[in-house]
Amino acid sequence: xxxxxxxxxxxxxxxxxxxxxxxxxxxxxxxxxxxxxxxxxxxxxxxxxxxxxxxxxxxxxxxxxxxxxxxxxxxxxxxxxxxxxxxxxxxxxxxxxxxxxxxxxxxxxxxxxxxxxxxxxxxxxxxxxxxxxxxxxxxxxxxxxxxxxxxxxxxxxxxxxxxxxxxxxxxxxxxxxxxxxxxxxxxxxxxxxxxxxxxxxxxxxxxxxxxxxxxxxxxxxxxxxxxxxxxxxxxxxxxxxxxxxxxxxxxxxxxxxxxxxxxxxxxxxxxxxxxxxxxxxxxxxxxxxxxxxxxxxxxxxxxxxxxxxxxxxxxxxxxxxxxxxxxx
Amino acid sequence: xxxxxxxxxxxxxxxxxxxxxxxxxxxxxxxxxxxxxxxxxxxxxxxxxxxxxxxxxxxxxxxxxxxxxxxxxxxxxxxxxxxxxxxxxxxxxxxxxxxxxxxxxxxxxxxxxxxxxxxxxxxxxxxxxxxxxxxxxxxxxxxxxxxxxxxxxxxxxxxxxxxxxxxxxxxxxxxxxxxxxxxxxxxxxxxxxxxxxxxxxxxxxxxxxxxxxxxxxxxxxxxxxxxxxxxxxxxxxxxxxxxxxxxxxxxxxxxxxxxxxxxxxxxxxxxxxxxxxxxxxxxxxxxxxxxxxxxxxxxxxxxxxxxxxxxxxxxxxxxxxxxxxxxx
Numbered sequence: 001x002x003x004x005x006x007x008x009x010x011x012x013x014x015x016x017x018x019x020x021x022x023x024x025x026x027x028x029x030x031x032x033x034x035x036x037x038x039x040x041x042x043x044x045x046x047x048x049x050x051x052x053x054x055x056x057x058x059x060x061x062x063x064x065x066x067x068x069x070x071x072x073x074x075x076x077x078x079x080x081x082x083x084x085x086x087x088x089x090x091x092x093x094x095x096x097x098x099x100x101x102x103x104x105x106x107x108x109x110x111x112x113x114x115x116x117x118x119x120x121x122x123x124x125x126x127x128x129x130x131x132x133x134x135x136x137x138x139x140x141x142x143x144x145x146x147x148x149x150x151x152x153x154x155x156x157x158x159x160x161x162x163x164x165x166x167x168x169x170x171x172x173x174x175x176x177x178x179x180x181x182x183x184x185x186x187x188x189x190x191x192x193x194x195x196x197x198x199x200x201x202x203x204x205x206x207x208x209x210x211x212x213x214x215x216x217x218x219x220x221x222x223x224x225x226x227x228x229x230x231x232x233x234x235x236x237x238x239x240x241x242x243x244x245x246x247x248x249x250x251x252x253x254x255x256x257x258x259x260x261x262x263x264x265x266x267x268x269x270x271x272x273x274x275x276x277x278x279x280x281x282x283x284x285x286x287x288x289x290x291x292x293x294x295x296x297x298x299x300x301x302x303x304x305x306x307x308x309x310x311x312x313x314x315x316x317x318x319x320x321x322x323x324x325x326x327x328x
Numbered sequence: 329x330x331x332x333x334x335x336x337x338x339x340x341x342x343x344x345x346x347x348x349x350x351x352x353x354x355x356x357x358x359x360x361x362x363x364x365x366x367x368x369x370x371x372x373x374x375x376x377x378x379x380x381x382x383x384x385x386x387x388x389x390x391x392x393x394x395x396x397x398x399x400x401x402x403x404x405x406x407x408x409x410x411x412x413x414x415x416x417x418x419x420x421x422x423x424x425x426x427x428x429x430x431x432x433x434x435x436x437x438x439x440x441x442x443x444x445x446x447x448x449x450x451x452x453x454x455x456x457x458x459x460x461x462x463x464x465x466x467x468x469x470x471x472x473x474x475x476x477x478x479x480x481x482x483x484x485x486x487x488x489x490x491x492x493x494x495x496x497x498x499x500x501x502x503x504x505x506x507x508x509x510x511x512x513x514x515x516x517x518x519x520x521x522x523x524x525x526x527x528x529x530x531x532x533x534x535x536x537x538x539x540x541x542x543x544x545x546x547x548x549x550x551x552x553x554x555x556x557x558x559x560x561x562x563x564x565x566x567x568x569x570x571x572x573x574x575x576x577x578x579x580x581x582x583x584x585x586x587x588x589x590x591x592x593x594x595x596x597x598x599x600x601x602x603x604x605x606x607x608x609x610x611x612x613x614x615x616x617x618x619x620x621x622x623x624x625x626x627x628x629x630x631x632x633x634x635x636x637x638x639x640x641x642x643x644x645x646x647x648x649x650x651x652x653x654x655x656x
């Protein structure tokens with residue numbers, strides 16, 4: 001589909017067209033209220049009249065984990081971290097007796113994560129800091145090229161949601177600037193978001209470690225320090241949006257309580273607003289989880305979406321296909 | 329000039345043209361090595377061949393104070409802060425006996441700033457924090473509309489450099505994405521950079537205070553806290569570039585030692601690089617200052633520019649006009 005859509009999008013964008021419905025721009029979306037809400041919102045903000053929004057203000061923000069790609073059985077970035085722990089273990093003999101590393105190295109992920117956020121923090125810092133930004137970039141590129149999802153055997157970048165790819169392309173064809181606003185690491189996402197989503201590095205907002213500029217033998221490097229710089233989750237998302245984008249999105253897409261404040265922030269602006277939750281309802285083609293899941297918990301945000309009339313995408317019923325590889 | 333150039337730029341951009349020299353794109357630049365260096369660099373990166381750079385990698389970063397607009401006799405943001413101190417004084421009777429406010433309120437700016445960075449920090453926090461982002465945005469918009477430069481009587485946004493406006497437009501017409509990377513406040517610049525430079529809020533990198541997301545009577549706001557979030561100066565500039573843009577610029581423009589690390593960072597990448605310092609050499613039409621100035625000191629960076637063959641713009645000899653209002 002991406003290949004078929006691209007020339008159309010380019011042709012229509014060149015003509016300044018704001019309506020690509022002539023050839024269905026959302027072929028992986030079943031007819032129904034979610035698809036209809038997307039089309040109506042885009043028509044409203046692109047049509048001269050009371051709901052019209054000038055192009056520079058057409059900012060759309062997307063959560064990544066669980067919204068643009070899958071997040072089960074663990075956040076994919078955690079699989080990257082676990083692989084790095086194994087690769088680094090020979091240089092850290094002390095990890096054999098030190099949690100959470102000892103459990104990890106025995107293959108007991110659950111045991112390692114039983115230590116909660118402090119354990120997670122230790123794993124992230126041990127694997128995401130202590131190298132230059134260029135070195136980290138290369139580690140991510142190598143991993144993304146080869147690592148495979150434990151359930152599907154697919155590359156992680158294949159585990160993206162086809163309907164969301166279509167939605168992103170449709171918004172961009174209608175003058176939107178699309179941003180990722182994710183709790184995931186900003187520099188973990190940037191090496192592949194342009195290729196996979198068409199979202200360039202400068203339009204990725206995420207969590208970060210502190211950086212330090214240094215001259216090494218006269219050559220400048222940026223060192224990744226084992227210190228949290230910013231956590232782009234929950235109340236951090238509107239903060240990240242303001243610091244990075246400086247405008248309030250008119251459309252925001254998430255899937256969990258971690259996205260609630262981003263949706264509240266988008267919803268509170270003037271003019272037309274579009275707030276969307278992707279609800280994981282498909283236990284056969286994907287995973288079904290919401291209120292009691294430890295990953296991607298969707299509880300308060302689901303209540304608020306219902307109370308405020310936000311769009312809740314029902315993956316099982318709204319999506320014809322989940323991943324691009326299902327299409328042949 | 330801006331008005332005359334804009335249709336040309338748009339027309340050529342639509343044609344995908346990479347050479348706008350047919351009608352001089354830099355009319356306020358005298359013929360000479362600086363102008364020639366600009367034209368040669370742009371020709372090199374846009375012409376298929378060994379120096380070609382794909383459009384997404386054509387990132388150019390500009391310092392603001394002293395590079396895009398003037399910075400004498402004080403950074404313009406400081407004039408904004410001083411006006412705010414006066415406006416807020418009735419609510420702060422204690423300021424009459426407390427430095428640096430007491431001196432400021434007596435009109436003694438020099439005395440107030442004698443307290444150095446801590447004094448400056450107090451002034452900035454008292455005037456840039458303690459309100460919502462929306463309230464601060466409005467304060468800046470109001471100030472920019474009415475405040476006037478003490479020497480020229482012009483609006484501060486008229487004190488921009490005409491040759492740099494042409495340069496920014498020329499780069500954009502050649503597929504560059506232009507960013508501001510300034511020690512100034514990110515949210516102090518954003519309300520006017522799009523109108524004045526054509527640089528949208530999401531392409532402004534600057535210093536910031538910490539923000540806090542809160543619900544006020546159920547309505548979300550972002551509060552500006554009296555706490556430094558990030559200082560986008562000196563070694564902070566490459567850090568700000570990485571955190572915000574995530575790509576290394578191929579062209580960087582500054583005017584002081586505060587820009588040295590940004591230029592070093594840009595220079596150290598692969599392929600063609602363009603590092604430029606604007607040297608304030610015109611005591612008649614503007615100000616002449618460099619190695620011993622307390623504002624915009626240009627000392628180490630000037631030495632490094634000479635050693636490394638970076639382009640040093642001589643304002644007096646390279647620029648036909650300084651500000652747009654000189655043209656009639």
